[in-house]
Amino acid sequence: MRMSRQFEEQSIEAIDPLETMPPAKKSMVIFFLVDTSKSMEGSKLESLNRVMGDILPELIGVGEAGTDVKVAVMSFSSGCEWITPEPVLIEEYQRWENLSADGVTDLGDACEELCQKLSRNSFLRAPSLSYAPVIFLMTDGYPTDNYKKGFEMLKKNRWFQYGLKIALAIGSNVDLDVLREFTDDEELVLQACGAEMLKKLVREIAVTSSKIGSTSMTLTDATGERSLAEVAGAKKEQMIEAVQEMKQDIMGVDDLTDLGDMDIEFDEGW
Numbered sequence: 001m002r003m004s005r006q007f008e009e010q011s012i013e014a015i016d017p018l019e020t021m022p023p024a025k026k027s028m029v030i031f032f033l034v035d036t037s038k039s040m041e042g043s044k045l046e047s048l049n050r051v052m053g054d055i056l057p058e059l060i061g062v063g064e065a066g067t068d069v070k071v072a073v074m075s076f077s078s079g080c081e082w083i084t085p086e087p088v089l090i091e092e093y094q095r096w097e098n099l100s101a102d103g104v105t106d107l108g109d110a111c112e113e114l115c116q117k118l119s120r121n122s123f124l125r126a127p128s129l130s131y132a133p134v135i136f137l138m139t140d141g142y143p144t145d146n147y148k149k150g151f152e153m154l155k156k157n158r159w160f161q162y163g164l165k166i167a168l169a170i171g172s173n174v175d176l177d178v179l180r181e182f183t184d185d186e187e188l189v190l191q192a193c194g195a196e197m198l199k200k201l202v203r204e205i206a207v208t209s210s211k212i213g214s215t216s217m218t219l220t221d222a223t224g225e226r227s228l229a230e231v232a233g234a235k236k237e238q239m240i241e242a243v244q245e246m247k248q249d250i251m252g253v254d255d256l257t258d259l260g261d262m263d264i265e266f267d268e269g270w
Contacts, residue, residue: 027068028131028214035139036075041101053096063214076110078103107143111150118159132162134213140170162232
């Protein structure tokens with residue numbers, strides 16, 4: 001009896017409880033906010049549907065080991081609708097549901113709905129550590145509702161504040177000032193002049209932002225502890241550098257102000 005208890009105690013001591021627990025997974029959600037208003041009808045939305053279907057396999061494995069990358073897709077026109085009722089693991093979301101176009105551009109409504117979902121009580125309720133989300137807005141026009149109200153709500157949301165925000169203007173008839181206000185940085189606004197450029201930019205933005213957003217950045221450095229805002233700022237700088245390369249490699253310009261001075265065929269292929 002005594003030997004049995006001694007053996008039992010030795011066995012318990014030999015077990016490291018940390019080794020028996022699986023490592024906690026981290027998660028990151030990339031939000032796709034897609035304008036499906038009437039003006040997107042035809043080649044614009046066809047091109048966008050095609051490239052979204054193509055890039056889903058490329059998003060598998062973009063995060064670090066032990067990171068779950070999820071996607072959440074919203075379409076907005078006259079009102080908004082979640083195509084994904086909740087964020088879905090990218091490995092399980094490999095069939096893009098083609099979107100159709102109709103209605104106006106209720107960007108404000110979309111922003112208010114997004115704000116409600118950017119919460120631990122909703123789309124960001126993962127039991128593990130969550131990275132700040134990536135939010136990718138794509139639109140081809142001007143807001144037709146009170147978008148300012150939606151922006152004001154979002155800017156008070158801490159997940160939005162620390163999130164990585166990128167906007168893509170589709171075509172020439174877009175209010176770029178609105179997109180700059182959304183991203184809070186003109187460097188994170190791009191403009192697709194035609195169908196081929198749209199495909200290239202969507203692919204590069206989606207893959208690159210997912211990689212940056214789901215990368216660990218230590219909260220401490222040589223000078224001491226880094227705040228969440230500093231970590232978010234560092235990721236934003238990485239994305240700005242990547243966007244600058246896209247503007248040069250894909251768009252052939254250094255910034256959007258150059259577009260008006262160049263002989264670019266806007267809306268080519270649409």
